[in-house]
């Protein structure tokens with residue numbers, strides 16, 4: 776027996792069939808970001824997930840990772856990742872950079888946030904990506920690990936926006952360039 780989801784394909788709940796509380800298939804849309812079970816009245820909200828990303832400056836260049844896994848395998852991305860339960864964004868940022876590149880960032884400064892769509896294993900996650908400007912004193916220990924296949928050092932204005940994996944990263948880089956060169960459009 777197979778079930779069909781009641782929801783549009785481009786939503787975070789498009790693959791949901793059963794109520795997570797009572798198991799019925801009587802799910803309907805409650806509002807833009809929630810579904811409701813008409814059997815037990817449970818409402819499940821899909822909140823934005825918080826993620827962090829680092830614009831790491833080393834000797835005037837930006838340190839970017841090459842994604843080693845889907846989604847967007849092979850594309851450039853800022854080091855970072857999802858904030859875990861009971862973790863600060865700053866700690867998540869330092870932990871993710873350590874896990875992905877084996878380096879320690881110092882004094883992260885908040886830049887801006889941008890929304891993003893992150894599709895993983897056929898589920899759409901709506902995220903709020905927090906971008907921080909960070910510096911590193913040295914990258915002697917650097918190595919690509921975890922979901923990062925490689926890394927690049929590029930002058931910020933030389934980064935090809937089309938090679939960046941996600942819309943939030945493209946927006947963050949454009950915002951960073953605008954702040955760095957206020958005279959330019």
Ligand SMILES: [Zn+2]
Pocket residue numbers: 794795796797798799812813814815816817
């Ligand atoms: Zn239910």
